[in-house]
Amino acid sequence: MLCLISLCIILLLGSAAHGRPKADDRLAPRDTIELHVWQWTALRDGVLEALQLNHSFTIDSTGTLDLPLIGSIAAAGLREEELAKLISDRLQARSGRQERADITVKLIQSSPSDLTASVEVKQEAPEPPADAASDGSSAVASQRASVENGQAEAQPGVHGPHTSRQPAAEQQQTLQGALLNELAAARMEIAAARAEALAARQTGRNDAARHNQNLATARQRADALVRELDAMRTDRGTLEQKLFAALREVDALRKSVQPARGDPARDDHDGRDLAAARAELAVMQRGARDASAQARAVADMMAEQAQALKQQRRRAEELALDLEVAQSQVKGLKAKATLADHEKAAMLEARHSMAASVAEAQRALDEERHKAERFERELTAARQTIDALKTSADLAAAARTNAIRERQVAEAALKRAGDALELERERADSAARDRDSARRERDAARQEASRVSMELSVALEQERNKAVGLARELSAARKAIDVEKARDERRSERINRVPKARAVAASGADVSVRSRPARQSGLRENHKVKAKKPSRPVLVATIALPDALLPTRPPKLGAP
Template identity: 40%
Template structure:
């Protein structure tokens, strides 16, 4: 008891620091002995601080950030957007730059997280050393308590107050200082001479063990989270490399596609010009064909007209030839009749003068020469008279005049 009273002026001082939303506790200046009653409180404080919402949000935030920086959906969307044109390629480059910036920020956050984990590891080691000191002092205090008279054992009220304060600490991180004051008051009350029973001491030992296990488990979880973050960072780096490679390939493919499209456009323009020329030639050929058809139709019609006119002229020429033949026959008949009449007249006139007989007169009559159009009964042989034969000229009507055939 005297030893406890001598150590009341000495206090246990806690410093709370917050780094990257992770509270860490550092224990300074643990002096004196008889502080084994503080072991459950310190262990509970460590458990609550390690399991606080501010601490539990680190891994989801890091995971969410790493998931936000994941490259698989971004890679698919970028490879899809590359083929849409120059604007989308610029957007892809901006997104890639943003991803690089985000990756750099994530790397910085990971480094800060590693520093925080290292600081937390140091703080946990310090807390473990403090717990070991508490254990040593508790064992010393237990050995001394055996020789001390019994004191009224009751620490339930202060223990419940500490527990309630620590429960509130889980939901209200901003009230850590107030809870620390409550813990200090509890420590002062415990230093005033409150003794623990054997069951409470066993419970305190059990709580210390659980606190140690919880601290180790929390440290292992933090190390596991750090490993996961490193794996996600490596995956993000591989994804960025794959994105760079895909972007380069996509840029080359896009340049090739632009070149092919330009060549296709040039070929299409040439084909379009050739097609226009062919259309013009076809139109000219169609117009020439129409003109030729019209000329052919006109020539056919003209030929038909000429054939009809020729047939008419042939009929007319045949009619004229028949008329001319009949007129010639009539003319020949008239000539023969005229010659006969003249000869008869001449014979009658010469008969009295010559005093010839009728037989001589008959024998002196001229015989008409054979004419192609006269029958044979008109052929008369006789001596030609020395008297001149007078020829008469007759005018033919226009219908009987010969016509010249039309030249084709």
């Protein structure tokens, strides 16, 4: 039983240490990837961008991958090649160039069951000696100090005289060459360390596969032996049962033989039966001994298998320890590579800051000229010759002075334009106020005119009524005058009849002898006298109408 328990424990350990199944090649949330960017110099800080992207990143629960300088990318459901192509397209679109970066995306399994590889090869990755590391750190420190000194000297060199700019440019070019060489060497070292780590990991995986295969074979053999042992135990139990049955039969025969000892024939028959039973018992005993021997052999074999399994387990533990050592070595290499990346990033940042301080005047000129050229062109021109750097610095200073002067002129013009605009605004406000007051006066005048028109219409109607009344009164007065006139005429005629008769009687003779024309002339004279003689004087009344009662067309209501 102890052997079986130990065998089960070994089998469980082997199944736990078995290699992980093949995962899906598509990325999923919570996966961790390792990103490597190579040959990315399309931008002026492309190397720094590559160093920022050369790290491990984890996809969040929503399937989004957050990368520096690029942003968020929906990485869930993509393959490693598709994600690498998408990142390369983003970098190319950001640079605006035809150059593409070589990007490698690798899935890192973070669960403990993924680390199933074992390492049998005892070769360790070469580590730099302590003196080399100290020399490298001192060299990096000296380069940093020189970079800082060069930056401090390069900043006044841009605005200073010609003699101070030339050493700064030479030192900048020297430092740039040294930094590029150091970066190339660091990249080669990192690539070699990664290649060695990958080789060690692959070797460990192969050894783990072989170990798992051997363990599976041993497990199968142990299962077969267990089955054989169970069969033998079953056969042994059967034989023991048969032996016990035979012993019981022998005892029964003995008991039956003892009462009948006096019969010879019965004794012979019982003796033959007893001999046969003894022979069968001997056969059964031999079978039991054989089964017992086989069981002991199987037990010995099981003990040997258990010992072998114990050795395999110790071997697996040793391989696990070797794997942990290899993993620690890989982690150390990764830490060293990360430290080297940080050192190179710091040096590149120092170089970038120094270059930015040197090209500050040129960038100001580029911004004033609508950003015609990028900084990398000017930096390339500065690397080519020192004379180009001096010329560009002089031009930058002159352009900066011109830009300052133009900016001052533009500010003065802008101020004048602002004053003029403010004056125009005040004039416009005054004109608007005058227009509003004129509109109000016009509205008041319209209202007053409407009111006056209404009043005049009412007064006109009243005067018309008065005029009609006066006309009626005038007609009545004229009729009365005509009546009085007719009365006066009749009275005049009655008064004039007596003198006329007297005149006719006195001039009767003359009338008879005169000719007709004489009578006609006399008649005319009498008629004239009659006409000239006024009767009662006629009273004439003159009425002076006001201008409002004159026969004119009334104005339309609402007219301005």
